[in-house]
Amino acid sequence: MAPSLLEPPQPALRKIVHVDMDAFYASVEQRDAPELRGRPVVVAWKGKRSVVCAASYEARQFGVRSAMPAVTAERLCPHAIFVPPDFTRYKAVSRAVREIFQRHTDLIEPLSLDEAYLDVTINKTGLPTATKVAIAIRQQIRDELHLSASAGVAPNKFLAKIASDWRKPNGLFVIQPGDLATFLPPLPVGRIPGVGKVTEARMKQLGIHTVGDLQTFDLASLELHFGRYGSRLYSLARGIDHSPVTPDRPTKSISAEDTFETDIPLSQTDDLIRRLAEKVWNASRRETRIARTVVLKLKTREFNIHTRSHTPPRSPASLEELTQIALTLRDSVDLGPDRLFRLIGVGLSNFRNIEPPSVSLEARDRIE
Structure with missing residues (x-):
């Protein structure tokens, strides 16, 4: 029977590899x-x-x-x-791993220094399967960098990430589309991305211990119990994940923080804030976009976290301006003079593209 013209087209199956460096x-x-x-x-x-x-x-x-x-x-x-x-050394090795990835595909989505998604639906080397691409990548990492990596191969990112962890360390695991009916149901729900301890505890109260248990709940029930995340759970429980591999995801925030050897009052944090602001400012200079919001993070000796943020009319134009905003945010915290802190962080967020300067009509007429 031919499909109805009203049915939405099914997305083509992708070939996704998740590579995770071992320890x-x-x-x-x-x-x-x-x-x-x-x-x-x-x-x-x-x-x-x-x-x-x-x-x-x-x-x-x-x-x-x-x-x-x-x-x-x-x-x-x-x-x-x-x-x-030694993060300088780790970043250099991470770049070398990335260069190996780029021999096979340009569709690379780094998650951290040691893991990334690769879309090899079409690969540069002409290898016939995603599994052979994963084998080649792991072999090149071993031969050239003398390190081991685990890899998962699957039709989407969700399953590929689960697969890469299946035979760690130094393992390779493949999930084929036809495996979902037997592979997914026994999995503990804690293996689903986004299911932390709190969500997992709520699930157990509902009798949900495995992905198979989750599959027995309809969409409306999951949205009732878990809000918007319920829709995502409904899809993942069935092995559905249409999210693409997104190369070079734009930066959402840059931050630096420091945990003190001994707890200190806010009055003693000037030099620390200045040093953290300098780290953040130097890191932000490598971005093509500008940040609009300055964030200050504080953690008390009781492990309570307090944040303050400020979005000025224009992005901080200098290290001095960033530092002054961070110090002003610090001064806005009123938790009493006796409160001690174990950690301070400074950050930039709300990154935006740089707007081209506006040109008045009169000036435009002169240019033309």
């Missing part, structure tokens, strides 16, 4: 320092306020994880080797 920062450290290979490496500054940036798989066996307090990591793995992060 990236720690693996770079082990690659460059042979004495670290095979040993539990924790990339972090030592100290009670530091957090783990990355952990080698040897350290992960002891329960060490990224974003964990460094003191917790040290307690879990007392013989771990702590290495301070």
Whole structure:
């Protein structure tokens, strides 16, 4: 039977590869320092306020994880080797990985220094399948950079990201369109992007533990319980994700923050704010767009987060102007003179394209 002319056309299947470098920062450290290979490496500054940036798989066996307090990591793995992060080096390696990606496709959407989506529906090297592209990329990373990467291959971004994590480290997993009926239902709902601990707890109250459980709820019920995100859940539970790979996504914000060794009052933060503002200003100079909003972030010793923001009539035109706005935002915080803070951050957001200067009719007549 021919499809009705009123039916919307079905989007063509994409071939998406998600590449995720294995324990990236720690693996770079082990690659460059042979004495670290095979040993539990924790990339972090030592100290009670530091957090783990990355952990080698040897350290992960002891329960060490990224974003964990460094003191917790040290307690879990007392013989771990702590290495301070070197982001300049990690960024250089990330650029080298990106160059390998570009041999195969220009449709690359980086998520961070160590992972990216690639649309290889049409690839530059003429390889017949996305799986062969993923194999080639992983081999080139191994041969040229002496690092390992895991990859997931699937018809959309949602499934490709799940697949890349399926056989880590140093693994490759492929999800074919025909696999969805058997692959998705047993998955824990926590594997769905956006389902954090709070959402997962709400789901469990509704009897939703797996994607199969989620599939039993209709669209209206999911929107009732989860608002607009309910529509997204309905689609993902069925393996539907039409979002394209978007190369070079525009910057939404730039920020820098610092956690103090000891808690301090706001009156002692002038130099810290100036230093953070300088970092943010220098980073913003590499953008082709301008930011309209200045943001100040504060975290109290009780871990309460307070933010202040200001959007001036025009974008800050200098480091001095940015710094002054940040200091003014700091002065607007009134939590009492005895309140102590453990973290301060300065940021720029609300990026816009630079508007061309307007030309008056009289001036335009002279130009013409």
